[in-house]
Amino acid sequence: MNKDFEMVIGLEVHAELKTATKIFCGCSTKFGAEPNTQCCPVCTGMPGSLPVLNLQVVDYAVKAGLATNCTIASFSKEDRKNYFYPDLPKAYQISQFDLPLCSHGWLDVETEAGSKRIGITRIHIEEDAGKLVHVEGHGTLIDCNRCGVPLIEIVSEPDIRSAEEAKAYLQKLRAILLYTGVSDCRMNEGSLRCDVNLSVRKKGSDKLGTRTEMKNLNSFAYVVKAIEYEFNRQVAVIEAGDAVVQETRRFDPATGKTSSMRSKEDADDYRYFPDPDLPPICISEEKRQELASQIPTLPDERKALYQEKYGLSALAAEFLVMRKEIADYFEAAATLTKYPLIAANLVNSEIARLTPEEGTVPVAPAHLARLADLSGEGKLNSSMCKEVLSILFKEDQDPDALIAKGGFEQVSDEDLLRSMAKEVVASSEKILADYRSGNKKAFQALVGQMMKRTKGKGNPALIQKLLKEEIGE
């Protein structure tokens, strides 16, 4: 990474809304059906058919806006975006141009570098296009099932300065959409997709450079890779004395590289105009309030609560609240333990990792709380907690009973441990020399040998104390 340059990133996120039916007709939005089984004259753009707005779409979009601190437009309209493409049966997409439903919002993200506020320019509603399927021997076929599936497009301000921030922004946005229940945000099904707009400039400059756009990235990892590659590419172009070309670029996950798709000169003039088939959308203050009252406690509120009540770090709290089901689980366990901080660490390190997306935690909150207590009381060390948890994930049971069956009690026999410590110190001349010459980390290697000898069950505090005594400190 070139330290003289910084990147300026704005993200456009498309999220499919969780409505049962499409935005302008009654067809199902269910994912994965046989091609062209979920379409009708309206969503396939048959001559004479007309769109009628699904009001649930407006409700969901407004909720997304309220949850991201947006201003909700009392008067909004839908516009036609005209362009030809075989997956777009009407040859125009119904979207919103100059009067989006939501605007001027923001959300806060947490990275190693600290907390940061990212602006949200606008959120608007639009219809998805169909899918082109290339079939050997049949050429290109069109599946219209996705035509008319409702989307919101969330456009950020160009406030993002690193791949980590971009990832944190996407994770936070995803969490908010999941909390509010407006989208499934399943990236593997394409229900959450991201376009990255990126430019670079010399650090300290307040002028924006020429940007490129990378479209339809469907995983956070790709977003990070595409940003890193594109940053380095643009810096290299500038350092070679050339100019960055404004263009749309394709990211290839296989190579991790971006390549030119089309330049700005080829860009369509979309000839936006208000869709005459659809009356304006009016949202009353009462309606806005009604929707606001349906917004659940959001990630940031929970995060602040965990920091204040349980003393969690900002990063740990942020991680904990990212998945609503995980945060719910933590809250249930936290009330049952004297050591909520330990419970939080166990949730962040083990529970979150072992629980599949959208899955429920198979371990009763009380069981996790009991493990946190045992750990806090020095009866279980962390590796034993992990081991117990992995068993509870397979078959949930009373942890006390499981531990009583044997093999899990912490080894705190001072005589036994001291004799082991003597052996370890005697057989580790090199490590000891290293340690005594100032490498304090070398001590951990000694602890590691002790843990190996106790099969991970040694009492960590006691081991440290005895080792230090044997070394002569």
Place this chain on the structure above:
Amino acid sequence: MKITEMSLRQLTGALADGQISAVEAARAYLDAVHEKEPQVGAYITVTEEAALAAAGQVDKARAAGEALHPLAGVPCGIKDNICTKGVATTCASRMLENFLPPYDAAVMEKLNAAGTVMLGKMNMDEFAMGGATETSYFHTTHNPRDLSRAPGGSSGGSAAAVAAGEAAFTLGSDTGGSIRQPAAFCGVVGMKPTYGLVSRYGLIAFASSLDQIGPLTRDVYSNAMVLNALVGQDKRDATSLECPMKDFTQGIEEGVKGMRFALPKEYFAQGLDPQIKAAVEAAAKKLESLGARVDEVSLPDLDAALPAYYVISSAEASSNLARFDGVKYGFRAKNFTDVESLYRETRSQGFGAEVKRRIMLGSFVLSAGYYDAYYKKALQVRTLLKQRFDKIFEDHDAILAPVAPTTAYPLGQKAQNPVEVYMGDVYTVPVNIAGLPALSLPCGKDSNGLPIGMQMIGKPFGEAALYRAGYAFEQNGGALV
């Protein structure tokens, strides 16, 4: 009396009484179609077998004592831009020459439920763009009043069929005068309803904010009877509205005593055939003699309506017609090498010159850098004109105006001069721009014996008042044709 000469009131009465059967009615009209089509050419498709079968069903239902709709068994023709399930709906374009809609338009559902008998689909200007039915891909329609002349357009087939007795009524669509002007040219009655009164679901869109379906008939009462069957809010058309009237024939005979008409001088400006001016003024006198009040008024900025109309209608058309790209249905050119050339060739070969002209015009006025100067300006004119009309309707029930600056002109005369054809819409487009209802009805003949049309323009949902006035005029010697 010949079946094909009966008014709808007479025909429906005879059907209800069992004096004639639906099959007899259908047969009579089909005979007229066979006899006159070689000269008139009003139809694109004649659905003889289906018509006789449908008529048979009506007779069977009647024999079984079922309660039938007043229009059950009435033979009709449908403009070919209204979707009819399984029956070719071409918009008179090569682009849709073989297009079989998978569904019925909302008005067809209503008519089919009422038991009307569709004889076929009517010729029109391609995608309803034109004023003489001369831009049809298939053939020319001749004006039954003078076969050397144009029937008007774009609903020329619909008007000609009614004038020639080839259908008891027809449906047309009116975006800038496409029902009223051919009605005037052919000497029949045509209603362009208030925008939103009749569902547009299944009407292949030309300009969505202006299009309305309406009936063409030989007399005013018949027209009201047909409109009764078409109205009603449709949840599939977000611009459709609840109809406040249950029955447009109710009170139709009450006369014009006490009604107030406005005669805006801007409708009688230069370019209007003096014989038409005289006929409309004479009609105003006639209404006065029947007890109405007629005031000369001013409707400022009326001259801005025509350019605003061509900007708005072309803009919407350029988008509405973009879906005809050869990918999913309709015509597909054979000589393409990639997607780009598939689009280009299909649209080059599938559309006629007038349609291409409008698409280019519309694409231009919506393009970056021109939107504000054209499209946005046109929307402002639209708002202004609505206010101008509202002002007049504060103290008037209806406006009297000519329908067209000329009577039917010879076929081929204006085909090479599109601007002249556009100018012919000058009196009809303000109604569409403002979303108002207007009734076009005959009010005399010119020196060539050609019908002269007059329009009565009403307040939003003021159709009943228009029918009442039109009926009074017609019954008191107004119908000279």
